[in-house]
Every structure is written in C-alpha cells, then in structure tokens.
Amino acid sequence: MSETTIPPAQTPNPENHDGFTAVVKGLETSLAHIEEHGTAEECLTSIARLERAISSLRYHQAALAHQTEINVVHQNATRGNLKQLNRGTAATIALARKTDPHGYREYLENCRILFNDTPHLAAAYSRGEFTEAQMRAILTPLRILKAERRTEFDQLYAKNPRLFANQGTRKISDTVKDFTYAYASDDQCKEQKSAEGQRRIKFTAHPDTGMMSLHAELPIIAGLALKNDIKAKSTSLKAHGDPRTRAQIEADYLASFCTSPDATVPVNMNVALVMTDKTLFLGDRQPAYLDGYGVIAPQYARELVAGKEILNNMTLAEMATTRPPAFIDTLEASIELIRLYTAPGDRELIAMDSTARIFPEKMKKFIRTRDRRCRTPFCDGMIEEIDHVTQACLGGHTCVVNADGRCKFCNQAKETPGWQEIVISRGPHRMKIATGMGPTYHSTAPPATGFAHQPYPQCMSEADWVRSFEDWLNRPPDTGSSPPDIEDIPA
Known part of the structure; x- marks a missing residue:
C-alpha cells in the first residue's frame, strides 16, 4: 500500500526571482510576522500596500511591452517587412506573461496611448494609484479620440487628480465616456445605433x-x-x-x-434618460446617461427621445423648420420630461426630504438617478436597495442627503458590527466609510451631468442661459423668435 507524501510548505525559491531576489526576500521577511500575528488593521494595510506595489510593477510591464513593440517595429522595418511592422509582438508578450494572447493587440494600443499621449496618467500608474484593470477602463474609451483630445483629457486629469478616486472599472469607464462622447462624430454615433x-x-x-x-x-x-x-x-x-x-x-x-398563452410583453416602458436641457433642445454635445446602461452619445440620446435621426448641432428652431408639427406633438405625448435641478455652483442634484421612515418611491428614483451605481467604493453593482447612511434607529433622517443606493451585498455588509458611515458633504454628496477594522474610505456621487464636478463660476453662466431659455419658452408663439443658442452663454 503506497502512501502519498505531501511536501512541506516552502517559500518560493529565490533563484526563480532572478534580479528581484533581494527585493522579494526583504518583502517576505517584513510580511512574515504580520502573516502570523498581525491584527486586522495591519493585515488590511499590508494588503493595500501590496496592491499598490503590484500596480506599480504592472506599469513597468506595460513600459517594457511598449519598448518591445518599438524594437520589433524597428527590426521589421530594417528587414523590409512593411506590411505589419509590429507583427508577433502581442503573441510574444502574452507568452512572457503566461496568458492567453487574445486581446493583447488592444493592450499594446493602450500602451501606446499611455506613454505617447497621457503622461500624467502614466505617472499615476507608476505610483500604483491604478490597478491594471482600472487603467484599461481609462485607456480603452480614449481610442476613439485623436491624440490631441487624449492629451486634453490627460491635462484635465492633472487638474482633477481625484477624478477616479475609489471608483470601480465601470464607473471609471462611464467617466471617460462622458468626455469622449462629447467629441464623437455623427458616423460613430450612427454606428452605435446600427448595432441594433x-x-x-x-x-x-x-x-x-x-x-x-x-x-x-x-x-x-x-x-x-x-x-x-x-x-x-x-x-x-x-x-x-x-x-x-x-x-x-x-x-x-x-x-x-x-x-404561457396569457402572458403579454409590457407595453408601457419606463426608462430613465438623464440629459441637460441644452443637449435635448439645442444640440449641445454634453453626453447623456441612460439609467441601467451607462453613458451614451448626445445625438443618440436625442434620437431616442425624438424617434428620428437628428444631427449633432441641430437646434430646436431648426427642428421646427425641418420636421412637421406632428413631431413636437409626438414628443410631448410619448415622452415624460422630468426636471431635476442642480444646486448653484455645481452639477449636484438638489435635495428633497420626507418625514416617513420608508423612502417614498419618487425619492428612491431621485437617489438612483443621483448615485447611478452602488456607492460602496470600487463596487460597480447596480442599485438594488435605498438605505439610510446614518441608520434611522440612530436618529438618521429620511432624506436624500442621508440616503445612498447600494447593491444587496454591500447593503448587508454595512450591518457588520463596527461599520460606520457619515455624510461629510452635501454638494457633491460625499460619505466617509469606516469598516471598523482600521482603513477608512470616501464615496462621492458622480456629477448629474458631465464627467467632473464644476467650480462655482460655471454656475453663473449656466443660470443666465436657463433664465433666457425660460423667457423664450414663455413668450407668445407668434413672436417668431428663436431660442438662445449656446454661443449666447456669458463667458
């Protein structure tokens, strides 16, 4: 009768680490005590530090992959292989990383964007501020833009270094698309629509x-x-x-x-589409947000409302001259327009409150529109439950300031003993989350429109435009005037 011998657990052979032997050995030594006797706070802190170190190493992998492509292109050009200068690069990099080669052409394209067009993002990646998945979520939507637009986004990130703070990959992707779709061409948006x-x-x-x-x-x-x-x-x-x-x-x-022969597909569809009045009526390029889906191009959003093709910069007055009067009647009859006002100085939705213990349905809808996805940092789950930030049993009020949207899993995790959450800012709505085990995190609601929270001076020009637009709406129909255009907004 034979017996299976289980080899004793050993640390990795230092020889396998090649030039990193000293670094890895020192890291193992410093972690040995924590792995055996560390508190929960020490373990979580070490996990976070290791994640930053891994992310920094992923940056160097990307830099080496980019340099590999440069060398391959040079070699193929020297040999006269001009059909595909970087041929074979993706496959060899995938072999070196011991992964499936599918998708590595896109990986190399992201590396080119990272090192050629977005130096500030590259610097943040080198410091371990983004994981590889988060960086992929940032760079992939930027492919549709020209190099100068990518650089513009990189400069905007440099001015707003916490643009992606505590966001999951889907939230990050939505944030970048909110920028890129403002420059999407008619052909790109038609391609999105033709996908149907x-x-x-x-x-x-x-x-x-x-x-x-x-x-x-x-x-x-x-x-x-x-x-x-x-x-x-x-x-x-x-x-x-x-x-x-x-x-x-x-x-x-x-x-x-x-x-079932008696089953019927629902006829009345309730879909939440969040867009500015200028995007809807004046052909502005500010992208829209489709609740449950994500960011969509502005002209595609207008077409969803109108049911017909609309060019990028078509104003309401131009639509009136190119569309029959029945078009406006159809829009008013089939589309329910709900006005959500933003607070002065930013793009945050104004609060509403209730004296009830349970959140009213309209307030739930308001919170879902404001938060878009689960408010737990790095979670991309859809909102399934509306919850009090400070529990009602602890004196928390039933209002949008003291409310957040969570997926079911995160809402249950919040009830862990020692877990505490408080609201630290109303506009933008920001929470501080303490897990009770040491680390604390912040969660900020995304802007109602746009990809970044706006400074106070922006409010004044927006308010002036809204007032002039309301004046135009209230004028008699026989005046023959046109609505204020985007150029009428004060500087």
Whole structure:
C-alpha cells in the first residue's frame, strides 16, 4: 500500500526571482510576522500596500511591452517587412506573461496611448494609484479620440487628480465616456445605433446540469424595458411573500412569455434618460446617461427621445423648420420630461426630504438617478436597495442627503458590527466609510451631468442661459423668435 507524501510548505525559491531576489526576500521577511500575528488593521494595510506595489510593477510591464513593440517595429522595418511592422509582438508578450494572447493587440494600443499621449496618467500608474484593470477602463474609451483630445483629457486629469478616486472599472469607464462622447462624430454615433441590426438570441444546452442558458443581444431601450419589468415583478412578488428567490422568480417570469398563452410583453416602458436641457433642445454635445446602461452619445440620446435621426448641432428652431408639427406633438405625448435641478455652483442634484421612515418611491428614483451605481467604493453593482447612511434607529433622517443606493451585498455588509458611515458633504454628496477594522474610505456621487464636478463660476453662466431659455419658452408663439443658442452663454 503506497502512501502519498505531501511536501512541506516552502517559500518560493529565490533563484526563480532572478534580479528581484533581494527585493522579494526583504518583502517576505517584513510580511512574515504580520502573516502570523498581525491584527486586522495591519493585515488590511499590508494588503493595500501590496496592491499598490503590484500596480506599480504592472506599469513597468506595460513600459517594457511598449519598448518591445518599438524594437520589433524597428527590426521589421530594417528587414523590409512593411506590411505589419509590429507583427508577433502581442503573441510574444502574452507568452512572457503566461496568458492567453487574445486581446493583447488592444493592450499594446493602450500602451501606446499611455506613454505617447497621457503622461500624467502614466505617472499615476507608476505610483500604483491604478490597478491594471482600472487603467484599461481609462485607456480603452480614449481610442476613439485623436491624440490631441487624449492629451486634453490627460491635462484635465492633472487638474482633477481625484477624478477616479475609489471608483470601480465601470464607473471609471462611464467617466471617460462622458468626455469622449462629447467629441464623437455623427458616423460613430450612427454606428452605435446600427448595432441594433445585430440583435440576436442564443440558447446553449448544458446536459451535465440539466439546464439551458439563454444569451440575447437586444436594442438598448427594449433590453432595459425588459430588465426593469422583470426586476419590478420579482420585487413585487417577493414582497408579497413568494417563497421563491428573486432569481427564480425572474427566470420563471421570463420563461412565461413563451410558455404561457396569457402572458403579454409590457407595453408601457419606463426608462430613465438623464440629459441637460441644452443637449435635448439645442444640440449641445454634453453626453447623456441612460439609467441601467451607462453613458451614451448626445445625438443618440436625442434620437431616442425624438424617434428620428437628428444631427449633432441641430437646434430646436431648426427642428421646427425641418420636421412637421406632428413631431413636437409626438414628443410631448410619448415622452415624460422630468426636471431635476442642480444646486448653484455645481452639477449636484438638489435635495428633497420626507418625514416617513420608508423612502417614498419618487425619492428612491431621485437617489438612483443621483448615485447611478452602488456607492460602496470600487463596487460597480447596480442599485438594488435605498438605505439610510446614518441608520434611522440612530436618529438618521429620511432624506436624500442621508440616503445612498447600494447593491444587496454591500447593503448587508454595512450591518457588520463596527461599520460606520457619515455624510461629510452635501454638494457633491460625499460619505466617509469606516469598516471598523482600521482603513477608512470616501464615496462621492458622480456629477448629474458631465464627467467632473464644476467650480462655482460655471454656475453663473449656466443660470443666465436657463433664465433666457425660460423667457423664450414663455413668450407668445407668434413672436417668431428663436431660442438662445449656446454661443449666447456669458463667458
């Protein structure tokens, strides 16, 4: 009878670290005591420091990959291989990193953007301020821009170094897209809209589990309407005592559309599209935000409202001359416009409050619009629950200042003994989160419009434009005047 011998646990062979032997050995020595006897705070602090060190090393990997591509291009040019100068670079870098080579062409493109066009972002990456996934979320949307626009964004980041503070990859991507879509051309936005022609559905059987998976690619509005209806149905049934889980209810409800002859697809669709009045009426290039999806191009947002193609800079007066009067009637009849006002000096939504213990539905909708995604730092989950920042049992008020949107997991984690949260700023809405184990974090609500919080002087020109636009709306229809254009905004 043979016995399996389990080798004793050992530290990595220093010879495998090559030139990093001394660094790794010193790191292992300093961590040895903490790994055995460290407190929770010491362990978490060490984890954070290691993450910064890993991110810094990822920066050097990117720099080495970029230099490798430069060398390969030079070699191919010398040999006369001019068809694809960097051919083979992505595959060799993937082999060196022991990963799948798919996607490494895009990785090299991101490296070119990082080192050629965005020096401030590169410097922050070298200091370990971004993980590799976060840097990919920043650089990938910048591909559609020209080099000078990328440099402009890099300079804006230099002026706002906390632009991506405590954000997850999806929030970071939305922030960058809010900048890039302002410069998206008509062709790019038409391409985004033409993607609806690729809608499809795919079924995959899993005989080993007795299940079947469903994958569908739907147009934005149809997909969001279906998602919102299924979520609302599961929430309603669960609140009325349905013993099934929400996931089971949603799966059964989706299947009922095809298996039940009485099932009907919802006709009234409720989709939240957040955009400025200038983007809607005057053809401004400020991108819009589609709740549950993310940032979308401004002209695409206008087309969702109008139902027809609208060029980038078409004003309301131009639409009136190029579209039949029925167009305006259709817009007013089919679209519910809800005005959300921002506070003076910034782009933060003005607060509302309630005397009830439970958040009213309109207040919940307001908070979802303000927070967009889960307010836990680095979490990209969709908002599933509206919660008090300071619990009601501790005297917290039911108002948007003392409220935040959380995914279900993070809302449960908040109830951990010792976990504390307080609001430290109303505009922008900012919270301080203490986990009770040492580290503290901050969470800031994203701007209602734009990619960065605006300084106070911006408010004055915005307010002047709004007043002039309201004056134009209230004039008699026979005056023949046009609405104020973007150029009318004071400097």
